[in-house]
Amino acid sequence: MSLAQWHNKRPPAATGLRLDFDDGGSEHVSTTTTSSALSLLSDQLATQFDRYKNEMARMFQDHVRIVDVVDRVDSLLAAGDGEAAPDCQREKEAEASNAARHGAELEERVARLRAEAAAWHPAVKPPCPSL
Secondary structure (H helix, E strand, O other): OOHHHHHHOOOEEEEEEOOOOOOHHHHHHHHHHHHHHHHHHHHHHHEEEEEEEHHHHHHHHHHHHHHHHHHHHHHHHHHHHHHHHHHHHHHHHHHHHHHHHHHHHOOOHHHHHHHHHHOOOOOOOOOOOOO
């Protein structure tokens, strides 16, 4: 190949499809590179899969613990339900009594404010129209 031919020869376009069949060695390098890339990708995927598997196992164990705690609390509540019922009833009655008293106080305050507003209403004079 002469120097002029070498300068005029265009390099093959890199399409990523390995369409350049002129160089037999590039296919071997490409295969080796692809093989090592696949091996690296496979290792990364295996590592990521192991991480996900461990995380799922931890989440499952946490869920089992939570279900156990909820079951224990439910059984304790069921066992103490007969004892706690009168106390809960008294608390609810006290809350209802307090709410009724507070409502009555608010109604008294509204009535007082209406009376004050009615007393002030005649004292307020409309502005004089300008002539």
